[in-house]
Amino acid sequence: MKLKGKVALISGGARGLGRAYAEAILKASGKVCLCDIDSEEGFKTLNKFQKTFGNDNVMFVKCDVTDHNSFENVFKQAKRKFGALDIVVNNAGLLTEDNVRKTMMVNSIGVIEGTQLATHYLSKESGGQGGVVVNISSTAGLTPVFYMPIYVASKYSIVGYTRSVAQNPANKERGMRYTCLCPAFTDTTMFDKKWSDEGEGPPPGVSEEEKKGALHLIEATGVNTVEEVVKGFMLLLEVDDNNGAVMTVTKKHGIQYRHGKPLSHKL
Numbered sequence: 001m002k003l004k005g006k007v008a009l010i011s012g013g014a015r016g017l018g019r020a021y022a023e024a025i026l027k028a029s030g031k032v033c034l035c036d037i038d039s040e041e042g043f044k045t046l047n048k049f050q051k052t053f054g055n056d057n058v059m060f061v062k063c064d065v066t067d068h069n070s071f072e073n074v075f076k077q078a079k080r081k082f083g084a085l086d087i088v089v090n091n092a093g094l095l096t097e098d099n100v101r102k103t104m105m106v107n108s109i110g111v112i113e114g115t116q117l118a119t120h121y122l123s124k125e126s127g128g129q130g131g132v133v134v135n136i137s138s139t140a141g142l143t144p145v146f147y148m149p150i151y152v153a154s155k156y157s158i159v160g161y162t163r164s165v166a167q168n169p170a171n172k173e174r175g176m177r178y179t180c181l182c183p184a185f186t187d188t189t190m191f192d193k194k195w196s197d198e199g200e201g202p203p204p205g206v207s208e209e210e211k212k213g214a215l216h217l218i219e220a221t222g223v224n225t226v227e228e229v230v231k232g233f234m235l236l237l238e239v240d241d242n243n244g245a246v247m248t249v250t251k252k253h254g255i256q257y258r259h260g261k262p263l264s265h266k267l
């Protein structure tokens with residue numbers, strides 16, 4: 001997809017990776033509707049982007065992706081302002097093991113409902129032009145991590161969901177493609193530097209065993225810069241024949257496509 005003039009909706013776009021995806025699309029002459037539960041940070045980002053890219057090319061709508069009406073309102077407002085929608089990035093996420101329902105609501109159901117809304121609002125059968133959905137999982141959506149099983153469960157669900165929706169032949173008719181981006185540890189607020197040896201020690205509630213596990217994995221995978229993840233993200237948007245693609249981005253191995261082989265029906 002050529003990004004000039006294309007319109008993207010990005011959840012969790014107020015900061016971190018979501019904000020960086022937005023900036024990359026704006027730099028490529030696209031338009032962006034940011035949404036986030038954090039309106040203070042959202043309006044700060046909006047003001048900054050408006051100064052650089054112009055008021056006509058960016059908007060912010062406060063939204064909680066776990067509230068269907070609140071999320072759907074973003075799609076309506078983006079279409080009203082820009083007249084079209086071509087890209088949906090289901091990026092909003094959180095990392096907590098303390099609240100299983102909240103983690104699943106944001107990281108899993110928020111992404112699934114965002115994909116359903118995208119299919120409805122972008123689809124040729126609803127008067128759209130078709131388009132692309134990028135669902136943000138994690139390498140923790142492809143490999144077990146003993147100290148964050150709930151986060152892992154939420155992220156595995158996104159990989160399976162995206163691959164399944166991509167296989168639905170009806171979505172080809174609708175002009176839709178679905179992809180999944182799985183970054184490993186990346187240097188944002190979510191990646192708490194306190195976990196590293198230079199930091200002040202683990203966050204409250206993290207046991208020594210969990211800290212050791214985290215440090216071991218961080219050492220094995222390395223820590224991505226935001227720019228490295230954005231490079232993979234832009235490839236997913238720009239390459240048109242990648243419906244169903246699952247891409248990992250790790251510091252050590254860079255960008256890799258992961259081909260999930262379906263189990264044989266004999267099993």
Ligand SMILES: NC(=O)C1=CN([C@@H]2O[C@H](COP(=O)(O)OP(=O)(O)OC[C@H]3O[C@@H](n4cnc5c(N)ncnc54)[C@H](O)[C@@H]3O)[C@@H](O)[C@H]2O)C=CC1
Nearest residue numbers: 012016017036037038064065092093138183185186188190
């Ligand atoms: N930073 C990392 O190491 C990695 C992050 N990821 C994923 O990338 C995505 C972005 O992560 P980061 O930018 O690092 O995190 P971040 O914490 O900096 O940004 C997440 C954004 O999502 C928003 N958000 C949270 N709950 C929301 C809700 N209910 N409704 C709307 N917005 C909500 C937050 O307000 C925040 O602006 C997440 O899905 C995360 O799981 C994946 C792999 C690695």
Ligand SMILES: CC/C=C\C[C@H](O)/C=C/C=C\C=C\C=C\C(=O)[C@@H](O)C/C=C\CCC(=O)O
Nearest residue numbers: 138139140142143145184185190191192221250
């Ligand atoms: C402190 C947590 C910060 C950010 C959240 C992030 O999403 C969590 C990531 C947690 C674990 C990451 C594990 C990464 C593992 C790897 O990159 C490789 O060991 C394996 C990569 C892919 C697995 C698929 C395969 O078997 O090839």
